[in-house]
Amino acid sequence: MSRLGRQPIAVPSKVEVQIEDRVVRAKGPLGELSEALPEAARVELKDGKLLVFIDNLEKNSAIYGTTRMRLANMIHGVAEGFTKSLHIVGVGYRGRLEGGKLIFQMGFSHPVEVEVPKDLKVVVGPKMITFDISGASKEQVGSFAARVRGLRPPEPYKATGLQYVGEHIFRKAGKAAAGGEGKK
16 A cells, blocks of 8 residues: 555645546635546545545555645645756856746757746746756646756756756766876
């Protein structure tokens, strides 16, 4: 039995939860999200807590904790939201927000443009090298941040590129430091 799945999900007073036909909807100050339940899952709302139950636990134990966490993330998202912060490292590398598009100059011969989804909010820092992506859906915030980071992932020699704030980049030694002979 999943230890995580058994735990009830506390529903804040500012969030309204509705359960109808295998779909759980949560509405809060940051928007409205819905999550379809797997066939084997049931959800009940009791005393301001959401409880997840799984039918035939031996066969469906893999979805127990996953279902509970997806619902918990949905409730947390509409109440408080999620944020991912990225940092641009490199000489001359920068980004700006213009008319719903993120525009980056990152060592390419051309600026790179990325359309920001309408459900997300992007705030660019004062030096145009840091920016925060925030929204109600953890999945959408994370996938957009990963898509942006994938435009120029940090390379292992100088760590230039886009990286998450607090991310550790495994650095490699260059040819000279590695003890290579070089040309003679």
